[in-house]
Amino acid sequence: MTLQFYNSLTRNLEPFQSIRPGKAGLYSCGPTVYDYAHIGNFRAYVFSDLLHRTLRLFGYEVQLVMNITDVDDKTIRAARQRQIPLGEVTRPFEAAFHEDLAKLHILKAGTYPRATDHVPEMIRMIEKLREAGHVYESEGSLYFRIESFPDYGRLINLQREELRAGASKRVASDEYEKEQVSDFVLWKGWVPEDGAVAWDSPFGKGRPGWHIECSAMSTKYLGDHFDLHTGGMDNKFPHHENEIAQSECCTGKTFVNTWIHCSHLMVDGKKMSKSAGNFYTLRDLLGKGYSAEAIRHLLISTHYRNFLNFTLEGLAASGKAIAKINAFAQELTQAAQNGAEGPGAPLVDLAAAKEKRFRDSLADDLNASGAMGAVFEFMHEARERRDSWTKTAAKAALAFLETAQSVFACFDLAPAATAPEAAYPEAVAALLEARKAARASRQFSESDRLRDALAALGWVVKDTPKGQILERS
RNA sequence: GGAGGGUUAGCCAAGCGGUAAGGCAGAAGUUUGCAAAACUUCCAUGCACCGGUUCAAAUCCGGUACCCUCCUCCA
Structure with missing residues (x-):
């Protein structure tokens, strides 16, 4: 096209x-x-x-x-x-x-x-x-x-x-x-x-x-x-x-x-402008903890000739959406390194089909919403074809995501490994260590108490198969 | 007053004549010591309203309502 x-x-x-x-x-x-x-x-x-x-x-x-x-x-x-x-x-x-x-x-x-x-x-x-x-x-x-x-x-x-x-x-x-x-x-x-x-x-x-x-x-x-x-x-x-x-x-x-x-960005149904005083700077939003990537995602999520009504709720939704693509890229990276051998044709063909839809959407007067839809469809349909996630196919799938990223630039396809526990403040690290020990001996009431203690310091702890992960609450 | 654009689920949003993409939220399930995250499934007989054209309309035509932008600061 x-x-x-x-x-x-x-x-x-x-x-x-x-x-x-x-x-x-x-x-x-x-x-x-x-x-x-x-x-x-x-x-x-x-x-x-x-x-x-x-x-x-x-x-x-x-x-x-x-x-x-x-x-x-x-x-x-x-x-x-x-x-x-x-x-x-x-x-x-x-x-x-x-x-x-x-x-x-x-x-x-x-x-x-x-x-x-x-x-x-x-x-x-x-x-x-x-x-x-x-x-x-x-x-x-x-x-x-x-x-x-x-x-x-x-x-x-x-x-x-x-x-x-x-x-x-x-x-x-x-x-x-x-x-x-x-x-x-x-x-x-x-x-x-x-x-x-x-x-x-x-x-x-x-x-x-x-x-x-x-x-x-x-x-x-x-x-x-x-x-x-x-x-x-x-x-x-x-x-x-x-x-x-x-x-x-x-x-x-x-x-x-x-x-x-x-077209313009709207706030509460009105044009955002300096003279109206109803504006956010990028610095304001980054200061509130929103990511630049989420902001970029939100800004391209509506066709450029339509009004875009800006809300913090929408910004949070954008942040969650891109996190899913990032997690998907992680899974694919794993498969590209450790997957089986073989052509993995179903996944390769799917990537080609979705990339075509992606390109056709953009070619049609920059329909970014349609193109973004193609990326999410790809994620779901790729997971339905897990049997075909060979090394070769996973690389082809990642290549499509990289193509999407070359235009959207709101993903993080190679996120850094989770920060080591040593990177946290001393008090936090100590609580984490204690909780790890409590969990190892299956003392769950103690574990939950330490989770509350961490929450009091502003951290949300999550247990994953790879251990504890902290996030700022 | 003139010009232009819009109205699709709780919210955001694609769709451009062939029978409603996608995201967020929500529900159920898998998993989990419990959570979180992740995954699976479900979630508009319906596209502001009224007519018309057509075998077929969210899509085309006419009209109505409401919203927004511009008409010398504006991205």
Whole structure:
């Protein structure tokens, strides 16, 4: 099956055909580094990673670019409030962002261009647009005249008359400085609130508008015309619409073939957002003891174009689900080492069939839920075929799980051996040792008393055929 | 007001015309000194509602209800 994606530009499912055979250029809208990203933001990045990994699974060499927005109203405001240079606001959050990406097993982009490192490119682009007659000046700032781009509004199916009317009640009626309310700024003339944040340009001292950075940086690293551009639904308008206008008016070429937008993460039926205050950061959740893998599982468990209602209950369910696959991988690893000889055809064939279902699901517009279903079906049906768990077949089964892991990246297929008892605090280790002795002499009331004692210290003890195992309660 | 999306078991969720995947929770059983874990089995005559098309509809068409997003901070 070939890959197909839902293209926001055409509102249709389309077979994916890359511009250059075997290669895919992917631009993923990155963060504004004025604060920690919340997991609603990370849904978009995990979605983009799912796309990235799926493209790789299907043999594409992916060139991924993700921007870091390190100059805008919010970052400048934070710098002013804290009375520190802009970079001292943005760099720590940029570093935190990369740490969070790594924790969520999001593959690294080839480049993470910063807006502040690409101001000359943006200025050149604005100059080109000005020469082509798309730009006008007002009160020291430069604006893009959307009337000069007939295709404006394709992404959101916008009626141009509505724009003219300024249909949104949110538009302040005193914004006269623009010819039309939906014209957007390319270059913001310096104002005192900007403080030291300013660049010299042929249009005077100032700073770039938000939208121009993505046009300048994406075309710099991926070319004037590239394959895929992703982001959250709320970036369709105005951000991506404006990117298209700027880029196409500047280069005269089609900008991006396929636009893919992921839907929002909800909390209590409402969009998770900074402004609403109903958000969790990755750090919050890790601090509560949830694993990054469970978070990743939850984020990919719903199709990217559907709303995902985030709950801690759902997160706990994800943690339990992935633990079962991990245990299954353990069993298979045992069989791969100690199993019988022979082809084990039933298990080998089953793995091939489920892998096909897995790949077909992903190819169909990134249906991760269907693909995850294939993995669980495989686990159950493999156990029904235990007779065929030969060394060879178990290796084939593990190979399928590794393929699944190459896209989902939420399992632990080779978990470390249970920590030795010596690794526990002394008091805990002593209780464990005493309980072990009590159990050896079948003094179960003493054993249960020691279990309660451990519970009082915050540990749950479980008896397995291999001995006692401790877990944090 | 305009544009777009949604409604499938207690919760999450796939399904894209051929008779309801999967996960969590729950129930019973195997195992266990007892638990836990693991494993096995069970768990929607039904897909918001009302019509229509069809041999066949959760899937297509028309309508109704409710929910959500966007319409220049937003991933």
